[in-house]
Amino acid sequence: xxxxxxxxxxxxxxxxxxxxxxxxxxxxxxxxxxxxxxxxxxxxxxxxxxxxxxxxxxxxxxxxxxxxxxxxxxxxxxxxxxxxxxxxxxxxxxxxxxxxxxxxxxxxxxxxxxxxxxxxxxxxxxxxxxxxxxxxxxxxxxxxxxxxxxxxxxxxxxxxxxxxxxxxxxxxxxxxxxxxxxxxxxxxxxxxxxxxxxxxxxxxxxxxxxxxxxxxxxxxxxxxxxxxxxxxxxxxxxxxxxxxxxxxxxxxxxxxxxxxxxxxxxxxxxxxxxxxxxxxxxxxxxxxxxxxxxxxxxxxxxxxxxxxxxxxxxxxxxxxxxxxxxxxxxxxxxxxxxxxxxxxxxxxxxxxxxxxxxxxxxxxxx
Amino acid sequence: xxxxxxxxxxxxxxxxxxxxxxxxxxxxxxxxxxxxxxxxxxxxxxxxxxxxxxxxxxxxxxxxxxxxxxxxxxxxxxxxxxxxxxxxxxxxxxxxxxxxxxxxxxxxxxxxxxxxxxxxxxxxxxxxxxxxxxxxxxxxxxxxxxxxxxxxxxxxxxxxxxxxxxxxxxxxxxxxxxxxxxxxxxxxxxxxxxxxxxxxxxxxxxxxxxxxxxxxxxxxxxxxxxxxxxxxxxxxxxxxxxxxxxxxxxxxxxxxxxxxxxxxxxxxxxxxxxxxxxxxxxxxxxxxxxxxxxxxxxxxxxxxxxxxxxxxxxxxxxxxxxxxxxxxxxxxxxxxxxxxxxxxxxxxxxxxxxxxxxxxxxxxxxxxxxxxxxxxxx
Numbered sequence: 049x050x051x052x053x054x055x056x057x058x059x060x061x062x063x064x065x066x067x068x069x070x071x072x073x074x075x076x077x078x079x080x081x082x083x084x085x086x087x088x089x090x091x092x093x094x095x096x097x098x099x100x101x102x103x104x105x106x107x108x109x110x111x112x113x114x115x116x117x118x119x120x121x122x123x124x125x126x127x128x129x130x131x132x133x134x135x136x137x138x139x140x141x142x143x144x145x146x147x148x149x150x151x152x153x154x155x156x157x158x159x160x161x162x163x164x165x166x167x168x169x170x171x172x173x174x175x176x177x178x179x180x181x182x183x184x185x186x187x188x189x190x191x192x193x194x195x196x197x198x199x200x201x202x203x204x205x206x207x208x209x210x211x212x213x214x215x216x217x218x219x220x221x222x223x224x225x226x227x228x229x230x231x232x233x234x235x236x237x238x239x240x241x242x243x244x245x246x247x248x249x250x251x252x253x254x255x256x257x258x259x260x261x262x263x264x265x266x267x268x269x270x271x272x273x274x275x276x277x278x279x280x281x282x283x284x285x286x287x288x289x290x291x292x293x294x295x296x297x298x299x300x301x302x303x304x305x306x307x308x309x310x311x312x313x314x315x316x317x318x319x320x321x322x323x324x325x326x327x328x329x330x331x332x333x334x335x336x337x338x339x340x341x342x343x344x345x346x347x348x349x350x351x352x353x354x355x356x357x358x359x360x361x362x363x364x365x366x367x368x369x370x371x372x373x374x375x376x377x378x379x380x381x382x383x384x385x386x387x388x389x390x391x392x393x394x395x396x397x398x399x400x401x402x403x404x405x406x407x408x409x410x411x412x413x414x
Numbered sequence: 415x416x417x418x419x420x421x422x423x424x425x426x427x428x429x430x431x432x433x434x435x436x437x438x439x440x441x442x443x444x445x446x447x448x449x450x451x452x453x454x455x456x457x458x459x460x461x462x463x464x465x466x467x468x469x470x471x472x473x474x475x476x477x478x479x480x481x482x483x484x485x486x487x488x489x490x491x492x493x494x495x496x497x498x499x500x501x502x503x504x505x506x507x508x509x510x511x512x513x514x515x516x517x518x519x520x521x522x523x524x525x526x527x528x529x530x531x532x533x534x535x536x537x538x539x540x541x542x543x544x545x546x547x548x549x550x551x552x553x554x555x556x557x558x559x560x561x562x563x564x565x566x567x568x569x570x571x572x573x574x575x576x577x578x579x580x581x582x583x584x585x586x587x588x589x590x591x592x593x594x595x596x597x598x599x600x601x602x603x604x605x606x607x608x609x610x611x612x613x614x615x616x617x618x619x620x621x622x623x624x625x626x627x628x629x630x631x632x633x634x635x636x637x638x639x640x641x642x643x644x645x646x647x648x649x650x651x652x653x654x655x656x657x658x659x660x661x662x663x664x665x666x667x668x669x670x671x672x673x674x675x676x677x678x679x680x681x682x683x684x685x686x687x688x689x690x691x692x693x694x695x696x697x698x699x700x701x702x703x704x705x706x707x708x709x710x711x712x713x714x715x716x717x718x719x720x721x722x723x724x725x726x727x728x729x730x731x732x733x734x735x736x737x738x739x740x741x742x743x744x745x746x747x748x749x750x751x752x753x754x755x756x757x758x759x760x761x762x763x764x765x766x767x768x769x770x771x772x773x774x775x776x777x778x779x780x781x782x783x784x785x786x787x788x789x790x791x792x
């Protein structure tokens with residue numbers, strides 16, 4: 049018997065969890081001597097109060113859509129891919145190689161191949177942890193953490209030596225050539241005579257992100273593979289009994305997950321920086337965890353959570369600009385969201401279940 | 415290489431190994447009781463900050479240490495609440511604690527000291543000073559002229575802060591608690607088979623909380639060491655992934671106290687080498703041989719196994735061979751030295767951990783009930 053109606057599970061619990069996280073965040077802001085209400089107003093006006101704010105909010109959200117989907121897909125097979133950060137770094141490498149060394153005639157072609165390359169590199173970076181989990185039982189969480197650090201070492205080395213143009217001090221690649229630049233949404237709006245999202249980095253990758261949401265939904269709930277992934281996530285022994293190969297599911301799921309994380313690079317590397325710099329991912333891989341947890345591993349939820357975190361990121365940048373609250377407040381909020389929606393889920397769930405059980409029994413008595 | 419240089423590398427190995435060792439033992443207690451703890455990093459960071467801040471305000475490193483331990487235990491209790499009481503996902507809780515510490519330390523540091531996410535420089539009694547053991551020389555000039563034994567004694571054994579000695583004492587103590595006391599036996603049992611412990615009438619929840627609290631104490635000491643002994647004050651993200659390296663060391667050590675010490679010294683040695691020699695040369699030929707041998711080994715292993723092994727290991731072997739080919743064509747002669755990237759030495763702990771996890775070199779088997787909340791009587 050269902051203890052709670054589905055809507056409570058999907059909507060009510062995350063909402064209460066986020067509310068709890070906001071209350072504690074407000075207490076933190078109060079404790080450092082600032083006004084939480086003023087801070088919130090500043091964040092709202094800075095992040096969603098103008099088309100400029102929206103442009104940045106949606107740009108950040110695009111990053112988080114990819115990393116969030118990456119974590120969510122893996123969660124469906126009950127695999128915790130904490131390596132989105134490293135996979136996105138490698139995705140950036142894939143994008144940079146494609147954009148730097150191949151003269152593209154048009155951005156559409158460049159985008160197509162850069163997307164494929166970023167996904168390939170991200171997937172390959174997830175392949176070894178996936179392989180070790182599947183065949184050797186090495187815990188995926190630990191191996192992906194280690195691979196994050198190895199990725200950062202590798203990129204550090206490549207950017208400092210091989211990929212850096214000679215004579216340049218900064219560890220970064222050269223700027224991508226003009227035909228590999230992606231049109232921003234402002235460029236597209238310009239075609240219709242509008243000036244929406246002026247001078248913001250939000251670009252066509254957002255549309256790819258939306259497509260990715262639909263594809264992931266289709267994959268998980270409308271294909272045989274998705275069914276197998278979910279079955280494996282619910283019960284490994286049952287899945288095995290039904291003839292589903294655990295090794296195959298682990299490999300495929302993590303390759304898809306790594307590929308999605310890698311695809312984030314077309315937004316931040318190709319769409320925004322237009323070159324590969326050190327630390328390009330800026331923790332977006334980890335935010336994917338919060339986004340997936342809050343979004344309940346559903347693409348629609350992931351999309352909404354990604355926009356919320358995009359709002360937090362842009363709003364946090366505005367806060368740091370206008371008040372003495374440092375940008376790191378966002379990390380605190382992110383931590384609280386992960387804590388309440390992820391680890392302390394039962395803190396909200398258990399009392400709610402009791403409430404619903406009580407209302408049901410009184411209704412039954414009538 | 416001069417004898418004194420070797421001694422100095424040893425000295426710096428110890429300094430760098432101690433925070434790893436303390437954090438590793440923290441993870442040992444927690445994971446042996448069945449609670450995964452990837453929040454070691456966060457607890458250390460929070461302790462490093464509060465220890466430095468309180469030391470600065472109070473002028474006493476000891477009060478700072480106490481403050482560091484307190485905040486670390488507090489975070490441990492949060493981890494315990496999430497993973498023991500509310501049976502949440504221990505890994506997610508650890509991730510949250512890491513971010514919480516990374517964010518809060520900066521926000522609070524900025525609010526308290528307004529020095530851009532750092533505490534003021536510590537000096538005098540606000541720091542742990544090196545202890546000069548009786549008969550040891552303390553001035554560099556005297557040490558340089560002394561006999562090798564005196565050098566060894568003065569530079570390697572003497573001249574560390576009290577926390578270094580505490581760290582080394584914690585190893586036999588941990589071993590004794592875990593393997594020679596009733597509490598230790600129960601603690602290990604609760605990580606392997608909590609139901610059996612429960613049946614014996616012992617509280618699983620209380621034992622696990624105790625283990626998590628011990629982890630908090632040790633992480634607190636480790637953090638305080640970073641900011642009040644190794645360095646003079648807190649800087650943003652000063653733990654620099656040591657919590658994760660400690661986690662790696664724990665796996666490498668197969669969840670055993672003495673092995674943990676060996677592993678942490680090994681990892682500390684990597685850092686010491688990396689700090690001291692920026693430019694490590696290796697004959698190109700050796701490098702090529704190592705790459706080819708690794709690739710051949712992988713192919714040989716994979717060829718007798720499944721198609722999956724063939725694809726993954728084969729792919730990896732191809733990458734290694736490509737690196738070897740690049741080196742062959744990239745250097746003028748194979749006998750010339752090539753510079754090993756510092757990133758490679760820095761990544762060695764992580765790479766070694768993956769190798770150990772893969773079970774190709776001795777299998778690392780975690781405590782059986784690790785990561786699972788205990789549910790009494792379904």
